[in-house]
Amino acid sequence: MEVRQSNSNAVIGQRTIIVKELIQHPSSDTAYISRQIITEESYAPAGVPGQCILLKKTNIESGIYLNTNIALVTNEAVYVNAVVNYNNLKRDCDNLTDETPMEVDLNSSREELINTIRNIEEHNLRQRRNEMPNLGNIETSSMLVPIEKPSISAFARHLLILISLIAILGVYMTMGGGHALRVQKKLQIENLKSDLKESLHHQDEALNVIMKNIDRMEYWKEGIKVLPFIGTTGVGKTFTVNIIKKHFVSRFVHEVTNIRDQQKVIDKLQGCFCNLIIVDNLKASDLSSFLGFIENLPKSYDILIIPIFNIHDTTDGVTYHVSEEDFKLIREKFDASNLYYDLVIYDALDYLTIEKWLRKQLYKKDIDECRHDMLVQSILNHDNVKYKGFKGLNLKLLSRLNNN
Known part of the structure; x- marks a missing residue:
């Protein structure tokens, strides 16, 4: 102008x-x-x-x-x-x-x-x-x-508006709103994504699905969203949940050990903030009870639910196998529901992936290279890692180092 x-x-x-x-x-x-x-x-x-x-x-x-x-x-x-x-x-x-x-x-x-x-x-x-x-x-x-x-005066009006906003902000902060769901903000969503990328290895497909849904979180409206984590033992399901959990205020995180105690969970939910509900150690046989648990949750609340399904079985506690029937049943049940959901499928681990991880840890711990082969083979051959994956693997490695 x-x-x-x-x-x-x-x-x-x-x-x-x-x-x-x-x-x-x-x-x-x-x-x-x-x-x-x-x-x-x-x-x-x-x-x-x-x-x-x-x-x-x-x-x-x-x-x-x-x-x-x-x-x-x-x-x-x-x-x-x-x-x-x-x-x-x-x-x-x-x-x-x-x-x-x-x-x-x-x-x-x-x-x-x-x-x-x-x-x-x-x-x-x-x-x-x-x-x-x-x-x-x-x-x-x-x-x-x-x-x-x-x-x-206009100045007085503006001052009154400012005081009102400060008062509202004070109430919001008192209720925990200042730190409610960190991933609600764009920058903090990026922080969560970066955290997952740096920590979650050898699960590219699962990571892509999680990232896609994290990107949408900023635009989610009130309601229930379900991200079922599905895979065998030791592939990183619980490990991933623990990373996500860090980006929620602890009092808005609800870890469910018994889905029959749903009223205890409902009583703790916050109507003003996004709640994270984690249900671990589920099997395909728990699906009906789990879906009934979701049905009784308040629909107007903002809730992210992460159920963790283990789709393997064992007859002797030593030999494990993946149940394709369980995976098929889980998908069919969720397809038939009216829920907003996205399945997060974790790949089974192989010896090569686990071996690479073990050698990387040995380098980080500055262990003499002449000991690497012996330590890695000792774990791969005697600890059933093919079926247990990363679960307890770090403790096994530390035990070997302390004993040798």
Whole structure:
């Protein structure tokens, strides 16, 4: 927007600026405007000493309410309700000089315009004192006439609004809202994703599904969402849950050991914040009870449920196998439900994956390389890691190191 001296065709009601002085703050690089007139609709009244503001006129005929510290519209920017940098302001005001009327033709000399401003300010001051105004010989057909000062100043209104917001924020913080669900904020969602990427290895497909749903969390509405973690023992299901859990306030995390105790869980749920419910050690045979548990949860609450299903079986406690029937049953049950869900499938681990992890840990612990082969083979050959995966693997490694 160009700021320039107006020609004789300027009309009252267009943007009108009269700048008396550009003042630099004596102890900083900030600046403000001491006087000017704005005849521009859609700006709310405001007034904070030492700041730039914009004023609103009710209509062209009645004029505007003046304040001694109001806004500046320059060729580069409109400064509204903010202390501005003096150098930037000076740069934007190259075409403005002290007491220079811009974009206005009121058929008056510069001296008459300045006197008008002073008379209007005097008028406003007397109105505030409940005195009758004395505007002298101002012609309202060619000059702007001030409107009545509101019963409560704009500054006071803004102050009351600010106090109210602070009070509401205080209540919110007291209830835990300041830290409620950390992943609700975009930056903290990225932190959770980064945490998972750095910690969860060899489960790319499961990680992709989790990431996709984490990205959506910022836009989730109230309701129940279910992310079933499905896989064999030791593939990282509980490990993943423990990472996610760190990004929730502990009192909004509910770990369920018995789904028959659902009333205890319901009593602890928070209606204002996102709740995380974790149900571990589930089997396919628990599906009906689990879905009944969800059915009784309050539908209006924001709840993320992570059930952890182990789809393996053992007959002797040593030999394990994956149950494809269990996996099929879990998928069919969730497909038939009306739940918002996304299955997170964990791949079974092989010897090569576990061996790489063991060697990486040995390097981290600065163990002599000549011992690596012996330690790795000892664990792979004697601890049934093919079926137990990473579960307890770190303890087994530490035990070997302490005994050798």
